Amino acid sequence: MAKKGREAEKETYTISELAREFEISTRSIRYYEELGLLSPNRTSGNQRIFTKKDKARLKLIIRGKRLGFSLNEIKEMIEMYDIAGETEQIKLTLKYGEKKLKEIEEKIRELEMLREDLLTIRDILLKRLKELEKSEN
Amino acid sequence: MAKKGREAEKETYTISELAREFEISTRSIRYYEELGLLSPNRTSGNQRIFTKKDKARLKLIIRGKRLGFSLNEIKEMIEMYDIAGETEQIKLTLKYGEKKLKEIEEKIRELEMLREDLLTIRDILLKRLKELEKSEN
DNA sequence: CTTAAATTTTACGTTTACGTTAATGTCATT
DNA sequence: AATGACATTAACGTAAACGTAAAATTTAAG
Numbered sequence: 131m132a133k134k135g136r137e138a139e140k141e142t143y144t145i146s147e148l149a150r151e152f153e154i155s156t157r158s159i160r161y162y163e164e165l166g167l168l169s170p171n172r173t174s175g176n177q178r179i180f181t182k183k184d185k186a187r188l189k190l191i192i193r194g195k196r197l198g199f200s201l202n203e204i205k206e207m208i209e210m211y212d213i214a215g216e217t218e219q220i221k222l223t224l225k226y227g228e229k230k231l232k233e234i235e236e237k238i239r240e241l242e243m244l245r246e247d248l249l250t251i252r253d254i255l256l257k258r259l260k261e262l263e264k265s266e267n
Numbered sequence: 268m269a270k271k272g273r274e275a276e277k278e279t280y281t282i283s284e285l286a287r288e289f290e291i292s293t294r295s296i297r298y299y300e301e302l303g304l305l306s307p308n309r310t311s312g313n314q315r316i317f318t319k320k321d322k323a324r325l326k327l328i329i330r331g332k333r334l335g336f337s338l339n340e341i342k343e344m345i346e347m348y349d350i351a352g353e354t355e356q357i358k359l360t361l362k363y364g365e366k367k368l369k370e371i372e373e374k375i376r377e378l379e380m381l382r383e384d385l386l387t388i389r390d391i392l393l394k395r396l397k398e399l400e401k402s403e404n
Numbered sequence: 405c406t407t408a409a410a411t412t413t414t415a416c417g418t419t420t421a422c423g424t425t426a427a428t429g430t431c432a433t434t
Numbered sequence: 435a436a437t438g439a440c441a442t443t444a445a446c447g448t449a450a451a452c453g454t455a456a457a458a459t460t461t462a463a464g
Contacts, residue, residue, distance in 0.1 A: 157424085174430095175431075176442065197377060210385075210392075213392065221396070231385050234378055240333065241334060241374055241378070248364055248367060252364050256361070262353070262354050292452075295453095298452060310461085312461070313460080315411080339450090
């Protein structure tokens with residue numbers, strides 16, 4: 131395979147590069163590896179090397195966290211990405227995936243309800259504000 | 268005011284009734300009160316009595332939790348419901364509300380992305396499954 | 405009134421998700 | 435080969451959100 135014309139974006143990252151980019155600590159990244167959420171390769175000197183895949187995975191972890199999933203739940207979801215296995219395994223994974231999908235859709239619905247609540251409160255406050263400013267004249 | 272024809276739904280609840288209904292522990296409910304998220308009245312004997320309002324509030328707390336908000340964030344959001352105060356206070360509250368609204372909308376977007384990811388994985392797994400079942404003949 | 409079931413406060417324990425040293429090793433540059 | 439910046443593991447510490455057990459009321463039912 132011929133080299134691409136221009137330098138490809140960048141193929142690997144150190145732990146601190148990723149930490150900076152995602153605004154988390156290196157400790158967190160190591161902790162995610164400890165729990166099995168990441169498995170970066172190592173240099174001859176035992177330092178972690180993160181590929182684009184690792185980076186994408188980290189992004190997923192962070193997104194999951196922000197959405198209120200525990201690291202354990204995130205791990206289970208991530209394992210879906212790694213299924214290479216047999217029919218039965220795939221079926222189980224699919225079933226689990228459907229469950230997670232429903233949970234996610236439920237979360238979306240709940241967020242939309244919360245959003246409605248806040249919008250209502252905003253309206254109420256805006257009205258009260260108008261009246262107050264009226265009576266200030 | 269005349270009484271309604273039929274018994275109204277039920278006006279008050281004990282701590283264990285709410286705990287059962289929401290499938291949480293009484294400890295959690297007491298903890299939420301400790302943090303100031305709830306302020307139920309007491310009987311003459313000092314036991315908590317929860318009104319419908321308290322119940323609605325608890326529901327909000329639980330929803331917030333499921334969506335990945337901390338109890339502290341939830342508290343701040345709940346305080347918006349309680350604003351009776353002056354113009355400046357209302358303006359601050361409105362500003363904070365806009366921020367929260369944006370966060371919520373961002374969460375919705377992220378959940379939708381996660382949903383897309385899972386749907387993609389599902390498709391891939393379904394295809395792989397079909398091929399496996401084909402080759403089993 | 406008595407008793408069982410429910411509730412209260414107090415207080416220490418636990419889990420999750422990291423923070424924070426400490427002691428040591430690696431990499432890049434001079 | 436030495437210096438400084440970055441990395442590694444190990445280990446103890448911490449905040450949030452409860453769990454759990456104990457001892458003392460309170461309430462509901464008989």
